[in-house]
Amino acid sequence: MTDPVLSLSNISKRFGNVVANDAISLDLQAGEILALLGENGAGKSTLVSILFGHYTADAGSITVFGQPLPAGDPKAALAAGIGMVHQHFTLADNLSVLDNVMLGSESLWQALTRKAAARAKLVQVGQRFGLGVDADALVGKLSVGERQRVEILKALYRGARILILDEPTAVLTPQESEALFGVLAQMVAQGLSIIFISHKLTEVLRVSNRVAVLRAGKLVAQADARDTTQAQLAQWMVGRAISPPQRRPSKHLGKAVCVLEEVSTAHARERLNRASLTLHGGEIVAIAGVSGNGQVALAEVLSGTRRITGGRITLMGQAMPQVASELVALGVARVPEDRHGVGLIGDLPVWENAISERLRSGAFSRGPWVKRRAAQAYAKAVITRFDVRGGGPTTAARSLSGGNMQKLVLGRALMHPGSLAEPDSAAFIPNLIVAHQPTWGLDIGAVAFIHEQLIAARDAGAAVLLISDDLDEVLTLGDRVAVMHGGQLSQARAALDWSRESIGLAMAGAEGVAHAA
């Protein structure tokens, strides 16, 4: 057996109290595609960031093509032949494709940029791997798929022989993912070795030669892809046998709670373009689609943070107000996509975050004064009922982990202050829940908890709108599923009426997919 091209030995890394990587030893063989599998928070991104030099390991060493790799230095990693395609693209929108790719390839002491030569080389590299792109286009104007191509070309242009891809299919349609897998096969044929990070079991088995499973920072298993099953991988990932998530369809459909008729928003990178949808109490309507097709606009319009420029939206039969505080008063529970940047105010304590959207309703204020005691009692109740760990009402919100932040956001949206006195009253169930990527980046335990809460709310009569990138989540949780493309919504068909193929086609905007409510 030949020597591995890459060898990690006893890599450990902690961030404060959290052990992200615990004595991980791993090899990458020449010409193989190694999948690094694990749930969110298992330590996959940390490990490859250490490999690429974004972080320095606390202990351990790395050998690349037989040479030791200096730690904490992306320049050394690049020189050693390692390239990385980040999950969140590291691209400058205001600069051209060529500029983004070229950066760092010439010495900073050089007196003149050799642009023509660089352009020729970029074209050549693109052709070699089947990744064409316009060198002079501004990155900000490219589609998500094209930007990923630029991100990949950056690494290939620098002569990477080991390529790391961090969750590359998160932003692609099923068809685009297939195309990417073809590109990976091309790369291997040209002599590259690949590390492919994912938390999706199907693609891992589809595309990789070997699988390494991380759990809670430790490497718990390695296996040949042909010799293992999804069930086995899932068990390694979570540490116990888990059954595939069951569908729990709605038992009782209520009346229409929210109706969107030909709704449009102003021209922007993401917008709605005559979207229509009806949401009934007692059902979960899940919206599938590639991120960037208007999901943000849809969520913001229903959350009161974006105005509509055409069409109508009615809530409980009346015109829906476009002011956030009024929506909250009307029983709309909102879970935004970005818990850090939009959902919570990190510098403020948990209790102030808990009441932040209810301050205007008078529940927690008397005249100009805040009712601190009532607010803190409410916060405590939310923390208890929604299992928010890592701090109490006076802890700063930013010290909570991602999962606990999300539970706080969900809890304050779902829990009406009145329900403190009357816990079982149906009057305090929200009318509409708008959940945008509610489980993004969370570990399996937190994901299950959030799903439970949404299902419970639905069974109590709430209308739930779930917008998610994760097709598995959409197809498992949704009673009806609609696909979003180009600011428009397809007909919301029963979940079982969609196949992965038909949904993939709709996500890519294929013709013949009807638009309706």
Add this chain to the structure above:
Amino acid sequence: MRLEKRQHSSALAMVLAPIGAVAFTLLVSTLLVLWAGAPVGQTYALLAQGAYGSVFALSETLTRAIPLMLTGLAATVAFKAKLFNIGAEGQLYVGAMAAVAVGGMHGGAGWDLPPALLFVLMLLAAALAGALLLLGPALMKARLGVDEVVTTLLLNFIVLLLVSLMLDGPMKDPTAMGWPQSVALRGELELSKLIPQTRLHTGLLGAVALAVALWALMKYTVLGFDIRALGANPRAAAFSGVPVTRTVVMVALLSGGLAGLAGAIEVAGRTSYLTLDMSPGYGYSGIVIAMLAALHPLAVVVASVFVAGMLVGADSMSRAVGVPTFIADVIVAASLISVLVATLLTQYRVRWR
């Protein structure tokens, strides 16, 4: 070299930080004193004496501290909302102009109203003038994304020219024989002295009361929450339903109003006239004070007394020993930088690669 966030605040760091800040500032100022060829120990002794060493010194320091408290509070409320109001200097002057306009115009007679009412009107006019001056840049930032640092700064220069214009024309004091000052405030409108035979006036009580009021507002009211939320995370604040534009307006009113009041209280308490040089940079010093106080309204009172002490002490020390008064400005600026660095080091640990 890089920084790593500390998990727990180290008690050692909390103690060393302010000491380190003081040490650095003392080092810089000592070097300057040596450069001037003056005896170091005596210089510092005179500085402290001139600031706090006698009832008279203390009264001078506290008198100087009054406008500093107000501009410090103005900067505090604005910076808390991430509205970088650098225009307190100009807002102070328009406040002083408005005070003189209401309380001293028309041959010193003002309007025919009972003095108490006129006094209140005068203060309101001053606060309103300062507030309106800041409102423009604040709205330009909120609606158009124009950086408020430059607009408020440039307005300072414009206001000073406006004051000069007023003093040459409509507000000119006919009895001053060409000296650029305005008509005087009516005697009944002047603030009375706290300590007789000194310049310390009741404005001190007002300033301290405003500090307490601002603290209570920020901590206990809905508006206070809105301001803090907006400054900490504008997107999340908007999502929660904080009325962004209205809050920005309120911040402008509060901040500009406090700075405008500083001008009015200076006129009513210390100078009785509007002059071009009545503020030796109080507006800018207010920013330093706000940062030294870590944007805490009650700490602003303490920081103002410190900075005022430096300025007053330097004046008297300079007369005796000849070290230029600018050393006070150096000390203040150096303490600002060293306090910032020290505070940072309590939250982050330095890591050498």
Add this chain to the structure above:
Amino acid sequence: MSDFLDILTNPSFWVAVLRIATPLIVGTLGVLLCERAGVLNLGIEGIMVAGAFTGWLAVYAGAPLWGGVLVAALTGAVLGLLHAFLTVVLALSQHVSGLGITLLATALSYYGYRVSFPKVSTPPTITPFQEMGWLGLPILSQQTPLTLLALVAVPVVAYMLYRTPVGLAVRMVGENPQAAEGQGVSVVAVRTGAIVLGSALMGVAGSFLTLSAFNAFFFNMVNGRGWICVALVVFASWRPGKALLGALLFAFFDALQLRLQQSGAAVLPYQMYLMLPYVLSILALVLVARRASYPQALMKPYRKGER
């Protein structure tokens, strides 16, 4: 109206325009470099004061004029290094660090001046740069070498920004520092370099006042020129060529109001003419604000390796 035309057709007017524009051109280029790298440098006002003082002091102490310019540049560079340390390494608030440096640099300069000349009533003078009569070109011949330096600096800075790898690094660091780091470019090093170079230019801009426009150092000499440079950078959309244009435009109005006052054609009180430059700067900012394409990482602190 005829007074107006008289002023415009008089070549000495245009000489004044170019002279007034010189410190603005250099200062704006300095701010431009810092902001392109993603860092706001509000220390410019103080750095210009310090550059004016140290450059002049060096010449007073016997150095040649260009030596004075060099000293001013070094002063700016040192102050820039402090700003870089505070904002790039320590990631402190860029606003506060810059303002702190302005206060510190100004106070140190005034202190140094007073210590060096404790009992003077009229400021001591030096022999400043002379006009370049040997050039033989209209308007330019009546300028000093520093103006030539300023005009040459514009294409040099543009070349550096757009045609060299280091310029690309500066631009990338101001747009997306993570991207730069991922390509092996040290964000700290590039930002520090840009700030130090930009601040050196600011120091030179200050020295123009004491070594060319005037021959002595006065208090309140800089009088807000630094802030105007900050406004001009936004007006120029962070491009060197437009920065030159903006500085000339501003200088045009400044020279105009001076001439109008002097010619006796002044209808309004002189203060209103003096206000004009500042009002125009604010107007320029408002007009450009909507379309401004900021360097995306401007004013966002960057901490490497932080989760």
